[in-house]
Amino acid sequence: MPVSDPPDILVAVDLVGIFVFAISGALVAVRRGFDLFGALVMAGTTGLGGGFLRDVLIDATPPAALADWRYLVVPLLAGLLTFAFHPAVGRLERVVDVFDAFGLSLFCVTGALKAVEFGLGPVPAALMGMVTGIGGGMVRDLLANRPPVVFNGTLYATPALVGATVAVLLDRVSLSLGLVVLAASGVCLVLRLLAMVLDWRAPLPHGPANV
């Protein structure tokens, strides 16, 4: 079940995910007072960073984003729009968060399936799926010189890991690619949206940390 030449519909959804992730990177850049170039780099690394990390680790280099111009144009466009209209984009942040959940859901699934295709076992493949989903945001936070937002108690990585795991498992029972992606990313999406609406939190350390 090769996913290296994915159907057009998958590419389209993938690009939407990259677009939304890129907006979140560019917003952080604007809020830090970075210049236009910084906003574009933050857009690019947030949109593509998770896939880059995965591709370097599973030896699928050069990453797909360096072989297909659409993967470069989309974050560029997101960065430019966010830089120009950041007050409006900032006000839409709640909407952006919902799209972000879509991006996360698709990235964790396509990332896991690509890792399977490159020969990884089920557990590492699921991990790579999660890395694909959350890696871009982590690179964004590194560049913005702050601790990863994904560590702050938001339930964000767990839905990605669950979605990636479902994808790996369903892929083994040889469903069609479309069904696997739909079901697995659906699981991640529902979990993530529920976590947002019900404010589910990941456990924080209890008691004082004696330093």
Added chain:
Amino acid sequence: MPVSDPPDILVAVDLVGIFVFAISGALVAVRRGFDLFGALVMAGTTGLGGGFLRDVLIDATPPAALADWRYLVVPLLAGLLTFAFHPAVGRLERVVDVFDAFGLSLFCVTGALKAVEFGLGPVPAALMGMVTGIGGGMVRDLLANRPPVVFNGTLYATPALVGATVAVLLDRVSLSLGLVVLAASGVCLVLRLLAMVLDWRAPLPHGPANV
């Protein structure tokens, strides 16, 4: 002298090193107030990050840790235990530091030998050994948003570089793998423990830095 299929005893000691490194990563996470997921990621990146960096640079991808489930379970376990019992683990930090010295000693040697096996010359191979030993802690500090602890005057990287160099040199005179590992990691371990006990310090810049 292939080290890609290392004897069970080496794997066991390797896993102990990863376990201890992972504890140090999870402790930093707890002290920063990261959530459970953050503690697990910090455990994983600290325990496995040095090897990941080395494997990506010498093109030994996917890294060994993604092909052997034990390399994933061990940091996970270390992260869970540290998160649950962090006050106790924090009080044992001096003990953890001694185990950390063991981990460093083994990582710098196995890292250097793997780089030799992948065709690197003696100087880059020794460097890759050092990177294997200190890389995980550096990734941990990046994620914790602080400057690398290894730059603060502690004599930590130098023992790793010496141990890696000894390993590369002994490997050339075709000793048995066991002897090379024992002698080279012994040198690193003794240097590191002496540095801890006698508080040896790396030179700091003298005079005021005119900014």
Added chain:
Amino acid sequence: MPVSDPPDILVAVDLVGIFVFAISGALVAVRRGFDLFGALVMAGTTGLGGGFLRDVLIDATPPAALADWRYLVVPLLAGLLTFAFHPAVGRLERVVDVFDAFGLSLFCVTGALKAVEFGLGPVPAALMGMVTGIGGGMVRDLLANRPPVVFNGTLYATPALVGATVAVLLDRVSLSLGLVVLAASGVCLVLRLLAMVLDWRAPLPHGPANV
């Protein structure tokens, strides 16, 4: 037009660029109070980091710097000199900035040409050229725990991108390697020096960022 075995003159200029970049890394290390080891690592990662990033992304691993001892000795030397004589080096910073412009100009061009050689299309190859030029400084800033200086409004990345683009375009009309490098890095150099002298700035976000 293979650039993997570049003529001696290119290697020499490349090493000068690495030397100057490494000085800038070691200066930041001294100003942060890092120890000697930290200064050497900061010198090495700043001098070689851009090329490492590029080589990992285009799958040209192990990076050239790990296969040629001169690429390791040069940043080491720069780090040692800067650590020992940092007050003097710090006073020369304006001169260092000019040499830095030379380094940037060469790196963006050789980086782009290497990416072309490894099969990347023109747009990603130009991007990889820019990454080669600015990547080392970004890794330096990550390790120094500060936001990338290249995002602060200085016109630095744009000349690199222009130079890399010119290199990719000229390379297509099959000029000789020497001419391509000379013309493309000349364009980058002039732009960067003009930006320094005339204090050209990249656009900053306008209006308050509503967080």
